[in-house]
Amino acid sequence: MEATPATKSPLTLVTHLTVLLLVALWTLPTAGLFISSLRDKDQLAVSGWWTALSSSSQSLQGRTGAAPDQKEENGVYVITGNLLGDTAGRVSAFGTTSREPEAYEAGAAADLGDGATLTVGEDGAYRLESPVPFESKRGQRVFVTAEQPPRFTLDNYREVLRSEGIGRSFVNSLTVAVPATIIPILIAAFAAYALAWMEFPGRALLIAAVVGLLVVPLQMSLIPLLRLYNGVAEVFGVPAKTYLGIWLAHTGFGMPLAIYLLRNYMAGLPREVLESARVDGASDFEIFTKIILPLSFPALASFAIFQFLWVWNDLLVAIVFLGAQDESLVLTGRLVNLLGSRGGNWEILTASAFITIVVPLLVFFTLQRYLVRGLLAGSVKGG
Structure with a gap:
């Protein structure tokens, strides 16, 4: 008997169409922003980006x-x-x-x-x-x-980098985002290993506390955290508006998710591998650095994506802990200022906006293959 070719179910077709629609809704505005940032300012003022290739x-x-x-x-x-x-x-x-x-x-x-x-x-x-x-x-x-005829130019980027302060703000955002992504990963990895594989009193309570902290709104804890930091900074004679303050703030806000995500992933790793390492005389630190960390790279990369995107796109925490001075303004704050002072200059706004999103795009596309594996952390236990 001849096998009949398999037919796709309606649910599968609906899923594929929905995914295509979501991709289009995300891609088209990004492509439009990029094309607009390269267009001549006179043409950009009178026509949309979809007419960029026509006269x-x-x-x-x-x-x-x-x-x-x-x-x-x-x-x-x-x-x-x-x-x-x-x-x-x-x-x-x-x-x-x-x-x-x-x-x-x-x-x-x-x-x-x-x-x-x-x-x-x-x-x-x-x-x-x-x-x-x-x-x-x-x-x-x-x-x-x-x-x-259509005209494209890089003058828009030259102007925003030289005259509008975008270059300085770009460096400020990198200075904030990179340490604020690395520090919570370093701390949370140690804590997640302890909560997943080390037996000690109160471990269940600590796990419950981490889960509870996931639902605490940032806006509710921001002012108490700022007052606490200012008090400690005054005791030690440290200036209040520094990068250290915003690094610690983003570390505190990102730790619950980091610990929860990494702990679930590490708990799903095969127990036999760790027991074999202990039989061979490996310490907890050696197991953590030589076995757990390499196997947990998908979860680490997944959290790094979320944390970096959150910190890079943040405005509230940056304004509170760094202030709105020109020399310390991050990219999101600079864009808000440009909307007020150069709101009619679309060539300035589009070039500035694309500079703001180009780094998150690079980070996402570089690590996106680990994103799904990290999000599914703990859903399937290792054999």
Whole structure:
């Protein structure tokens, strides 16, 4: 009897479609942000990122040459030049007043009065003619509607890194995020091993306390923690607004999840491996460093992703423990300031926002293969 090909259940199809939808909802805004950050600021102001590869119609304003630029040709005074300058594009219409910026088609002659005419070609070249000498030293104002090809540039990134303080804030965020990710992992790994494999009085109570701390809101404990730290800092003569304070704060907020996640993973490791190591004379420290840590790398990487993303995107804790001074401002705080001062400059905001997310993206894609294994920690016991 011939086997009939397996058919996918409706639930499987719905699951796949849902995953594709979630991926699209996450990917499209990120791609749009990146494309917008590379676009010319004039084109970005008039069209969306999805039109980045097509020509855009822009309204430009310029002036012709003035009286010193005129030349006499066969009794006629002429001023020539190009309204587009070095910018590529095709002029479709032009005008001499803001009320009628498209009064004339490209190539037509506009009557300026007193016998003077203005002609603008499709390439932006203009010819201003008059039977009498020009006297204006400012030139004729001209409004041009031009179709311009897509333009991409790195100038947006250069400006935000040099002029807007994003470079300094990027370094500040790294200075906060890297230690605030490593310190809780180091402490929690030792605690998780003790709670998983070492017998001592009160172990069950400590595990219950860790689980209980997972539900404590950050906002409820932030002010007591700040007062405690300020009191200790005053006793030891340590400045209050330092990186040490925010490292300790993020360590305290991240420890419950780190211990819970690592303890569940370590408890699921095969007991036979540890018992064999003890028979061979290995100490708890040797078992921890040579066996447990290498086997627990998926859980360590999973927590590192969560902790790094949380610290990198944090604003509240950074403002409380570091302050809002310009020299200590992290990237999230800098973006908030830019929204207030440069809210209309989309090229600045998009470039700054992409600089903010590029590091979390690199961290996630580097360690994402360990994420699911770490999240499933403890769900299946080792044999």
